[in-house]
Amino acid sequence: MSADTRPKELGESGLGEVDEPAFSGLAERHRRELHVHCYRMLGSFEDAEDTVQETFLRAWRRRETFEGRSTFRAWLYRIATNACLDLLAKRRPEPATGGEVLWLQPYPDRLLDELPAADANEPESVAVARETIELAYLVAVQHLAPRPRAVLILRDVLGWPAKDVAELLGDSVNSVNSALQRARAAMREHLPVERQDWSGGAEDSGTRELVRRFTDASVATDVGRLADMLRDDVRCSMPPTPGLTRGRDAVVTGWVEDGFEGMQGLRGVPTSVNRQPAVAFYLWNEREGAYLPLTLDVLRVTGGVITEIVTFHADRFLRLGLPERLAADGTE
Structure with a gap:
């Protein structure tokens, strides 16, 4: 790497003479994007947090191996990807099957807002950034074996050249290209066929109206309107x-069988996670004199109708920055 392209904060000596506080400061700049990368690989918000911490620990211990042939950011991505592969080998020897992912967790939009903004002049990049964080993508990618999963994310989401992915995985370019084609074919079995069939997005006006009607019908426990x-x-x-x-x-x-129609005392708070519309539901608790967290429904909307509902338990509310309770009048 020439002097004019070397990251200025590393200086001419690379990382060898950088102390731990300075190193942490450099690494922290990339925490959110690394966390999202690990989240795509793992499908779990909490596993992604653990893996980012492991990434920073490995990077510090191996700082003298940074030779400046790539950017510091790319070097961290390499370490993070390998940390994800190590965790997958240890915790989940088999990929997901059957269209469901039991370890799936939502990602709050307020944290996604911390990511570097995609170039508005490149609509394809903007679309990729949004679609590859939606739950449909997360579920689909969890059905891939770990190495093809890494190839797909590095090539199609991050835009890495095949030779860089091959170097990271210790494989040939031909093998990487072959794995990418197989991964894309497998993804097509789980993803919506056309881009327009993906979620309408939480900010679409038609989607906001649908979410309002869904919330009202849910609070009224009106199964017919929901249907x-x-x-x-x-x-x-x-x-x-x-x-x-x-x-x-x-x-x-x-x-009906779960007795939803007889449930009383619901309140709904519209929100968004994974760049998708969602509704946080609270249930009245007489003893507490407040509405307490119940479930979070994340919606995929296609053509003005709901095509998927992923429901998460109340233990996700704190991570998502949702109120711990609502007062009797429904306010926080």
Whole structure:
């Protein structure tokens, strides 16, 4: 790396003479994007946090191996990717199957807002950044084996050249290109067919109106009104609880059998996670004199109807920055 392209904060001697506080300051600049990268690899917000910490620890211990042939950022991505692969080998020897991911966790939009903004002049990059953080993508990518998963994310999300991915994985360019084609084919089995069939996004005006109607109907426990908002092939899941329900009739039947129509004292707070619309539901607790967290419904919206609902338990509320309770009048 020439002097004019070497990151200024590293100086001419690279990392060898950088003390720990200075090194931490350099690494922290990349924490959020590394966390999102690990989250795409792992599907779990908490596992991603652990892996970023492991990445920084490994980077500090190996700082003298940074030779300046790549940027400091790319060097951290290499370490983070290998840390993810190590964790996957240890905790999840087999990829997900059957269309559900039990370890899936939501990612709050307020933290995604910390990422470097995509270039508005490159609409393809903006679309990729949004779509590859949606739950549909996270679920699909978890069905890939770890190494093809890494290839797909590094090539299609981060835009790394095949030779750099091959070097990271200790493989040939031909093998990387072959793995990428297989990974793309496998992803097509799980993702919506066309880009326009992805979520409408939490900021779309039609989507906001649908979320309002969904919230109102849920608070009223009106199964009929809710059913009218679902597409025939809607899918519902509640990680980490096993089970994936497919089809509007099956979903509605499940709601009825679970006694949803008799539930009283609900409140709903619209929010967004993973760049998707969501509703946080609270249930009245007489003893506490307040509405307490119940569930979070994350919606995928296609053509003005709901095509998927992923429900997360109340233990996610704190991570998402949601209120711990609502007062009797529904305020925080």
